[in-house]
Amino acid sequence: MKQSLVNLLPPATLAAILAFWAYAPQSWVEGPWAITAMGLGTLAFVQLLEFVFERHEGWRTNWRELATDVFYVAFFYIVIGTLADTLVNSPLGEFKAAWGIGTPWLAEMPYLVQVMVALFVFEFGQYWMHRAMHNWTPLWLTHAPHHHLTQLNAMKGLTGNPIELFLISLGVIALLDVDLNALFASFTVGGAIAAFAHGNVKANPPIWYGYFFTTIRNHSLHHTALSYEDTRCNYGNSVIFFDRLFGTYKEGESVIVGQDDRKRLSIWEQWSFPLRPWLEKRKGAEG
Ligand SMILES: [Zn+2]
Numbered sequence: 001m002k003q004s005l006v007n008l009l010p011p012a013t014l015a016a017i018l019a020f021w022a023y024a025p026q027s028w029v030e031g032p033w034a035i036t037a038m039g040l041g042t043l044a045f046v047q048l049l050e051f052v053f054e055r056h057e058g059w060r061t062n063w064r065e066l067a068t069d070v071f072y073v074a075f076f077y078i079v080i081g082t083l084a085d086t087l088v089n090s091p092l093g094e095f096k097a098a099w100g101i102g103t104p105w106l107a108e109m110p111y112l113v114q115v116m117v118a119l120f121v122f123e124f125g126q127y128w129m130h131r132a133m134h135n136w137t138p139l140w141l142t143h144a145p146h147h148h149l150t151q152l153n154a155m156k157g158l159t160g161n162p163i164e165l166f167l168i169s170l171g172v173i174a175l176l177d178v179d180l181n182a183l184f185a186s187f188t189v190g191g192a193i194a195a196f197a198h199g200n201v202k203a204n205p206p207i208w209y210g211y212f213f214t215t216i217r218n219h220s221l222h223h224t225a226l227s228y229e230d231t232r233c234n235y236g237n238s239v240i241f242f243d244r245l246f247g248t249y250k251e252g253e254s255v256i257v258g259q260d261d262r263k264r265l266s267i268w269e270q271w272s273f274p275l276r277p278w279l280e281k282r283k284g285a286e287g
Pocket residue numbers: 130134143147222231
């Protein structure tokens with residue numbers, strides 16, 4: 001396939017997702033499976049693209065990476081999703097109903113506007129949460145495992161310490177009045193952008209796409225192995241526009257990714273990472 005067509009894969013994927021949710025029958029939208037199938041289908045699609053249009057040989061996935069990635073996807077959907085719904089989204093929904101607050105004007109807007117408002121509101125929170133993680137040590141300790149990744153692949157956006165995964169699932173989106181299909185479209189579109197932003201796919205999307213949305217080019221720079229200081233840019237998970245707005249945007253790409261000595265962490269090391277300073281202190285006291 002010609003490179004110019006490969007470059008159109010990310011925007012074409014977003015267009016297909018938007019069209020799906022615009023025309024999906026109401027019974028699909030309200031059922032539990034369409035949103036799950038669309039989310040997982042998008043991840044699988046970008047992962048498949050990695051095999052056909054590989055970006056860097058050094059990021060090629062293997063069975064160990066793939067198994068770890070699939071574990072994190074399942075963990076995110078089953079555990080993190082349930083926790084976020086029970087502890088945050090449901091209470092927020094009740095709060096919204098009890099106080100009669102909302103955005104009824106938004107529900108009157110065209111479908112595309114609703115999708116983009118939901119996406120940008122959610123991503124606005126993500127941007128500041130992510131930026132805080134790079135500026136405050138206790139939060140950094142939960143986010144550092146994501147930066148110890150030594151290669152990038154489609155599902156790696158969901159790889160990290162469980163505390164971090166819970167924190168990045170938080171948002172005030174439950175306070176908005178939007179059509180359910182627009183809300184689901186915003187989730188799936190955001191997920192697709194993040195999958196391409198971590199995916200080992202040789203696509204360099206058009207300038208307008210990279211102006212608003214995060215690409216692998218800019219997100220790989222955020223994962224650079226150069227130094228911790230060099231990772232403090234391009235915080236937007238899906239919407240890089242906030243980095244342009246708030247002065248943290250940096251142009252460039254990184255092929256060598258990872259932190260410190262670039263040692264790959266096991267799942268146990270990723271999960272116990274925030275305890276490291278304490279474990280090391282204890283070890284020091286014993287020795
Ligand atoms: Zn980061």
